[in-house]
Amino acid sequence: MSAKEYIVSKILNNNVILAVDYKTRQELILIGKGIGFGKKEGRKVNIHIKDVEKSFIAYDEKTKKEYLQLINQLDSNVMGVSEEIIAMAEKQLGQLSSHIHIALTDHIGFAIDRIKMGLEINNPFLYEIRALYPEEYKAGLLAAEVIKGRLNVTISESEVGFIALHFHSARQNKRVTETMKDTRLLKEIIDMIQRELSVSIDNRDLMYTRLINHLRVTLNRLDEKKYIENPLLSNIKEQFKESYRISQKIGEYIEEKKHINITEDELGYLALHIERIKETSKIISRRVTELYQA
Numbered sequence: 456m457s458a459k460e461y462i463v464s465k466i467l468n469n470n471v472i473l474a475v476d477y478k479t480r481q482e483l484i485l486i487g488k489g490i491g492f493g494k495k496e497g498r499k500v501n502i503h504i505k506d507v508e509k510s511f512i513a514y515d516e517k518t519k520k521e522y523l524q525l526i527n528q529l530d531s532n533v534m535g536v537s538e539e540i541i542a543m544a545e546k547q548l549g550q551l552s553s554h555i556h557i558a559l560t561d562h563i564g565f566a567i568d569r570i571k572m573g574l575e576i577n578n579p580f581l582y583e584i585r586a587l588y589p590e591e592y593k594a595g596l597l598a599a600e601v602i603k604g605r606l607n608v609t610i611s612e613s614e615v616g617f618i619a620l621h622f623h624s625a626r627q628n629k630r631v632t633e634t635m636k637d638t639r640l641l642k643e644i645i646d647m648i649q650r651e652l653s654v655s656i657d658n659r660d661l662m663y664t665r666l667i668n669h670l671r672v673t674l675n676r677l678d679e680k681k682y683i684e685n686p687l688l689s690n691i692k693e694q695f696k697e698s699y700r701i702s703q704k705i706g707e708y709i710e711e712k713k714h715i716n717i718t719e720d721e722l723g724y725l726a727l728h729i730e731r732i733k734e735t736s737k738i739i740s741r742r743v744t745e746l747y748q749a
Contacts, residue, residue, distance in 0.1 A: 458501045465526055466491040468535030468605070473513075473526065474500075484513045484556075486542050491535075509542045513556040521557050529564045536605045537563050540598045544622055547594050551625035558631060559621040566614050567606065578613035580638045582658035583645075584620060586667050587638065591622035640712055641670050644705055648729055651701045654736040662735060666728050673725065677715045685720035691727060698729040 460477035467473060472491045475482050477499060485502065486509040494500055513522055526534060537560035545551055569576065578584070585592050595618040599610050624634040645667065649656055656663050676683065685691070692699050702725040706717035 457505075458503045460499060460501055461485070462499050463494050463496050465531065465534075466494055466496060467531045467538060471535035471538045474502075482512065483510050484538050485510050486538060511542075513538070513553070515553050518554060518557055525557060525560055525564075529560065532606060533564045533567060534560060536601060539605070540601050540618075543597060543601065544594045547597075548590060548622060548626055551622070552628045554630075555621060555625035558624070559618065562617065562621060563602070566610060566617070567602075567608050570608055570610065570614075575611060576613060578616040580620075580635070580642055581613055581616040582663075583638050583642050583667060584616040586658070586664045587641070587671055588619050588623045591619040591626070592616070594622050595619040637671075637674065640674070640709070641667055644670055644708070647705055647708065648701065648732065651704070652729070652733050652736065654732065656732060662732060666732065669724070669728055673721055674709070674713070677709075677713070677717065677721070682718055683720055683724075685723040687727075688720055688723040691723045695726050695730045698733060699723070699726040701729050702726040 461474035461483075462477060463472055463474050464482065465473040469489055469492045470486060472485050472494060473482065474485050485507050487502075487506045488508070490502065490506055538556070540563070541551065541555055541559060592615065595615040598618050599615050602608055602610055620631055620634050620638070624631045627634070645656065645663075648666075656666070699722065702722040705725060706722050709715065709717055
């Protein structure tokens with residue numbers, strides 16, 4: 456079969472339409488270059504299979520009402536661009552939760568309105584997002600290119616970071632608020648370490664990336680109730696007393712925020728990271744002193 460019959464429900468842009476499969480009566484998003492050009496809403500059309508780059512259901516029955524409300528509220532071009540971005544992201548990141556069609560589309564529409572009004576917002580977790588979710592951040596950069604190319608709107612790095620959060624949440628089948636909460640917690644933990652050690656960790660440094668990724672993996676393990684053993688625990692507690700004390704303080708903070716138990720084994724591994732930061736900071740400080748004394 457070279458073509459299928461559809462009823463065109465909504466033309467989102469020249470490349471994206473909302474349509475109903477004439478035989479199955481299933482509502483679909485169809486994406487393909489020029490697929491919406493010259494089409495009329497409410498009409499039956501024949502569309503060649505080769506012209507459809509991607510077709511999918513944009514929502515489940517639970518979210519259908521929200522999606523249809525968005526279609527009525529948002530500019531069709533914004534809807535179309537958002538669907539192109541989601542399709543592109545799925546090629547890079549794999550299957551995303553169906554809720555992204557509502558959450559990300561709504562976010563992009565709101566972001567574009569804000570930018571047009573000159574109301575830019577700052578993303579306080581930008582560096583953490585880049586370090587924690589590099590694949591999603593790359594997809595966010597491509598999304599920015601699509602928005603610029605299709606809508607002639609330039610979005611900031613802060614907005615790229617927020618889009619990356621939406622991608623990560625959809626990969627994990629979580630709400631963006633949950634992902635934001637975890638990202639905020641990780642930033643707070645790093646701030647605690649910096650205060651306790653009286654150091655400043657460069658967020659572009661490999662040490663920073665290692666630390667934040669270790670913390671992310673640790674929290675994921677604890678969320679999933681997966682526990683690991685630390686054969687070096689007794690040595691760590693004895694040799695790195697200050698670092699272990701700081702890790703205990705952080706453990707108490709995590710327990711308070713997430714209501715999960717942090718094992719001593721996990722605290723031992725965290726203490727090793729803290730010790731490395733402490734020793735590296737001492738070396739850097741010594742070198743700076745020597746430089747000024749020279």
